[in-house]
Amino acid sequence: MTVKVEVIEGGIPHQKIMIAGLVSTLVCLYLTYLNVVTNTEMFAFFGGLAVVTALVWGSHTIKVLCSYGIGTGVPSAGMIAFGSGVIAMLLATKFGSAAPIVALVLAAVIGFILGYISNNILNMKIPAMVQALTEMAVVGALSLMGFAALITGGFTFADLTAGEVSMFGITMGSTENSFIGGGLIAAAFLLGAIAIQHPFNATLGPGWKQDRMLMLTAECGFLSMIGAAIMSFAFISMGAAMLSLIVAIIGWAYTYNQYICLSKRDAASWLDAKPIPEMEGH
Amino acid sequence: MSAVAAKPQAGGAMNPTAMGVGVVMLLIILALCWYVSPGAGLMALVGVIIGGVLIGFGTHFVPVGGAPAAMGQAPGIATGVAMLAAGAGLAGLFGGAWAAEQGLLVATITGGVGGGLMMAITCMMVNFVYVFGMGIPSASGKVAKDPITGDTQAEFKSQGTEGHGLPFVSFVGGVVGGFLGGAGGTIIYLELLTLYEATLPLVMKMRPAEVMPIAVTAAGMFAVGLFLVNAVLTAYNITGTIEGPHDPKFKRWPRAIVASAVASALCGFVAILIVAL
Numbered sequence: 337m338t339v340k341v342e343v344i345e346g347g348i349p350h351q352k353i354m355i356a357g358l359v360s361t362l363v364c365l366y367l368t369y370l371n372v373v374t375n376t377e378m379f380a381f382f383g384g385l386a387v388v389t390a391l392v393w394g395s396h397t398i399k400v401l402c403s404y405g406i407g408t409g410v411p412s413a414g415m416i417a418f419g420s421g422v423i424a425m426l427l428a429t430k431f432g433s434a435a436p437i438v439a440l441v442l443a444a445v446i447g448f449i450l451g452y453i454s455n456n457i458l459n460m461k462i463p464a465m466v467q468a469l470t471e472m473a474v475v476g477a478l479s480l481m482g483f484a485a486l487i488t489g490g491f492t493f494a495d496l497t498a499g500e501v502s503m504f505g506i507t508m509g510s511t512e513n514s515f516i517g518g519g520l521i522a523a524a525f526l527l528g529a530i531a532i533q534h535p536f537n538a539t540l541g542p543g544w545k546q547d548r549m550l551m552l553t554a555e556c557g558f559l560s561m562i563g564a565a566i567m568s569f570a571f572i573s574m575g576a577a578m579l580s581l582i583v584a585i586i587g588w589a590y591t592y593n594q595y596i597c598l599s600k601r602d603a604a605s606w607l608d609a610k611p612i613p614e615m616e617g618h
Numbered sequence: 619m620s621a622v623a624a625k626p627q628a629g630g631a632m633n634p635t636a637m638g639v640g641v642v643m644l645l646i647i648l649a650l651c652w653y654v655s656p657g658a659g660l661m662a663l664v665g666v667i668i669g670g671v672l673i674g675f676g677t678h679f680v681p682v683g684g685a686p687a688a689m690g691q692a693p694g695i696a697t698g699v700a701m702l703a704a705g706a707g708l709a710g711l712f713g714g715a716w717a718a719e720q721g722l723l724v725a726t727i728t729g730g731v732g733g734g735l736m737m738a739i740t741c742m743m744v745n746f747v748y749v750f751g752m753g754i755p756s757a758s759g760k761v762a763k764d765p766i767t768g769d770t771q772a773e774f775k776s777q778g779t780e781g782h783g784l785p786f787v788s789f790v791g792g793v794v795g796g797f798l799g800g801a802g803g804t805i806i807y808l809e810l811l812t813l814y815e816a817t818l819p820l821v822m823k824m825r826p827a828e829v830m831p832i833a834v835t836a837a838g839m840f841a842v843g844l845f846l847v848n849a850v851l852t853a854y855n856i857t858g859t860i861e862g863p864h865d866p867k868f869k870r871w872p873r874a875i876v877a878s879a880v881a882s883a884l885c886g887f888v889a890i891l892i893v894a895l
Contacts, residue, residue, distance in 0.1 A: 408700065
């Protein structure tokens with residue numbers, strides 16, 4: 337978590353969250369490239385951290401967009417983010433080590449045109465629309481790339497389509513057991529799409545607090561990371577996958593606790609309802 | 619919504635300049651595609667655009683009620699456009715993908731039937747819940763008479779609501795919308811699958827049987843992505859809720875056609891670049 341989540345009068349401005357999210361996501365994505373440099377797979381967990389930072393930025397973008405009352409529900413924003421993001425991400429993986437930068441540029445172009453379409457052709461006339469859809473496509477593309485790096489240890493097309501199958505002790509290459517060929521990209525897609533749209537959907541209302549929503553996003557991100565880290569056992573070495581899983585579980589436990597604390601802080605009152613007691617002879 | 623800064627002003631009005639810009643963008647993307655991949659790529663892109671437009675147009679038929687419908691204060695299915703369109707479209711897409719080997723026509727119709735069936739089941743169960751669970755009759759607030767059956771609506775409509783339940787015309791609209799959406803999603807999938815099957819073995823330097831899983835998943839993911847983009851753009855066009863083909867908002871469909879065509883062309887072009895570059 338590189339985005340500072342704490343109470344400031346009026347909250348952190350969106351511009352700051354955007355820049356912090358973008359920079360930390362790209363840095364985390366490139367840290368997974370250390371796998372290639374050092375010829376290990378231990379740095380795959382940085383992909384998961386890239387997902388979390390991108391999601392934190394994305395959920396705040398959704399807040400900016402959806403506070404205009406677009407009338408279509410918050411989940412639709414998450415869906416268009418990942419719908420346009422997956423398209424940019426798949427093409428960007430073809431560009432080798434430049435993939436994150438290409439994904440950023442390509443997703444920004446797609447998002448900008450989609451924003452123009454919604455604002456002008458569909459006559460939405462919402463001031464934040466173009467910027468929000470641009471940001472959201474970038475978030476979608478970068479978080480999918482983060483999932484790819486977390487699960488396979490790399491983000492190039494060759495990494496994502498290479499898999500191996502072992503039969504009678506002989507290891508053979510098989511595209512069926514790869515990130516794309518095995519359909520894991522679909523699971524990553526929904527893990528991200530749900531994590532990005534849930535936080536604002538769950539915390540919106542008159543009692544909305546920025547730090548609570550961002551903490552919930554981080555919690556959702558780490559929860560998705562746990563799922564993706566389990567998938568990564570199929571692709572990267574046991575130690576590397578275990579490291580990802582431990583990072584994800586620690587991150588999730590911490591953010592979950594923090595989120596509960598923030599919820600108690602913002603609640604009018606709360607009651608620690610114990611599990612249903614066993615009533616003997618009742 | 620927390621801070622309602624400004625209400626969307628999206629009325630029925632068209633923006634001719636923006637529509638013109640949209641058509642020009644569409645032509646530029648088609649020209650770029652012709653430049654990059656004149657034969658198979660351009661054919662695939664045209665198919666993707668047709669599929670995208672079918673999805674965008676079909677979504678207008680689906681009765682989407684949103685949160686007011688969940689409280690029985692507006693007609694339609696009580697969820698958002700993106701969820702309904704994605705449900706119908708993906709059900710259709712899976713149906714069509716099973717029939718992919720039987721040719722474009724059979725697969726497209728199968729996909730359409732899959733989407734229509736999913737919407738028919740949804741509409742029926744929704745009406746079951748409305749009528750027997752919540753105890754409300756089906757009545758439209760937008761028209762005095764059901765355009766298909768001719769039943770009058772006003773005497774069944776509760777005061778202070780915009781109607782409730784799913785009147786017959788909304789049910790039919792839902793099935794038609796599901797059919798168009800499912801067919802559109804299947805066309806996108808099939809066009810991209812045909813292109814990838816032909817070109818991926820050369821790009822990845824592998825045998826055709828080896829790239830098959832990649833081709834299927836990539837085509838499927840692009841189809842899902844395109845589907846969600848088109849469905850959400852249509853949701854923006856109707857600003858959330860619509861009763862069905864009889865709703866005045868239905869007349870906004872020309873905007874959605876242009877928007878879907880441009881968005882599908884853009885995303886489809888990117889999907890084609892993956893094998894053309």
